[in-house]
Amino acid sequence: VRARAWSWAELAGPVVLIVATGLLGSFVSAARSLEFTDALVSTAIVVALYVFVGNSGVLSFGQISFFIVGAYVAGEYTVPGDAKPSVLPSVFSIIKDHTVSNAWSLVLAAAVGAVFALIVGAPLMRLTGLAAGIATFAVLEITHNIVRNWEKIGPGPLTLSTVPETTDLWQATLGAIAVVAAAFLYQRSPLGRKLRAAREDPFAAQAAGIDIHRQRLWAFVLSGGLSAFAGGLYVHLQGTINVEDVYLELTFLTLAMLVVGGTRSLWGAVVGALVVSGLDSFLSDAENGDVSWYHASAGTRLVAVAAFMAAVLIFLPGGLTERSSMAPLRTALRLRR
């Protein structure tokens, strides 16, 4: 019974953190509230990344390609019909002639992302280790290159604009909770357990009859769908998107958030995303002179965030939420029960 209660705490904890972030964001000025929304969208991306990387133990640099696909699908299908000829002059008619509502665009994004992940993952999920990392990176490169140049599926190198800005604080909170809930349900399901067994000991897992390739593929598809969903949230937050803004830097930043938090738990993904986003927003406010007690010189933000991430990884290689660093909290919770 205690084990079951603890496992639900793994859902409740992140959800409480996310709701707290959402509530906090509703009490501050509109400009600053945007930073909270942004942090929640980042949380959704990092949790989507966690679904694959955390459960399988295989590093992927490719999840941002599903994010890109989701963002463009959600964006292109919600650009108002009369704006389409000017924003998307040469796209296929299947994009040009259809417009859907905000909620449906998110569903569509998730579906297209999952299908794309299925097609890509089927051959690639046989790889492990560095080969898997490089192959998924190749997927990111190809996606970026094609989206940037092929004007039949998007605006090419131009910025996609006039996307309705519908992601507010509450939608971002709900979206992040939905992604966390999906991740939680997956990792409790037989599929998730099999994959984590394969992560811990591939040989024993295979001996027990687990098809590692298939289990990895499930996680990859779910993670791809969730990443694309997060992409939809992102494009509806920004209102515009350029493929250069969602490329290497975002890939490395989200991976770093996950590793800083701890790759092996849902907690880790959420804590890492919120802590790094928080630090990033705080320093960018300080650079702009919006913090009364601390004024940072321009450029401090990048240096400080990178130094923070490097320091965490060097001194706490398991991340902020690694079991040993969480031990006091766990003991406290057990004692109360």
Added chain:
Amino acid sequence: VSTIQTLIDATALGSVYALMAVGIGLVFGVLRLVNFAYGQLVMAGGYTLALTNGWNPAVSILVCFAVVIGLTLTMEVVAFRPLRNASPATMLVATFAISFLLQSIALLRFGALGKPVGTLTGLNRPIADGSLIVRWIWIVSIVVAACGLGALLLLLNRTSLGLHMRAAATDFRTARLLGVRANRVISLAVLLSGVLAAAVAVILTTEQPFVTSDFALRDTIIVLVGVVVGGIDRLWSATLGGFAIGFATGALGGFLPSTGDWPFTNGVYLDSAVFLLVILVLVARPDGLFIGRGRRAVERV
């Protein structure tokens, strides 16, 4: 552009990438660490050359070597040493963080506009007038790559220090138990990779005489991909992988037409074509293109 010219360009690019691949492969061999921050070592060398513009070229190059080697050794002591027992993912992401840190420091310190380098501009001109263009710096880089690799092979195969390094690369723990001095071997590998980074900095700044904070970043990424595709477990296959991806990029860039609407049929889709090739090779030969099928390396990561 003639076919021969394309092949010459491709070989020149391949030889620089091979040099970078040796530096990355050496450190991976003893530390099992993929050093993503390798490009920032090259960047540091580039900035050193830019700041010592107008000095005697020999002095300027010496200072460049000193700075890059110093930075490499510092990186080893500050970051690699505490991470020695961490998981490969943590090590890789930690080197991302270091790479970002160095890039943002450079951006903050030297600005976004970039700095010109004039140390060896003379080497960037063609050897002779004619339809085929062969630049002096290409000869230099091919010779440096060949000599560097030769010296390294001699060191690894003919000296006891090299024996220690190979032992450490094969099985670090056992090598240590048998009396190989771990810290010395690791420092030596890291030092050699620093020397190579400095050499790459000199060559790259001659070819592209303008240093920005993302100098050599793209090249490092491509080389990392090439090293894994070639087979990172052995130094020679890693080197060949670096050369192969440089050669493939150069050759495909020359052969793809500059017209065409559909993906993969036009020069702007060069990256797609190269990375599609990468995926195909990895799926067919996950251990590396140049590693024999029968001699599968043990899965370490």
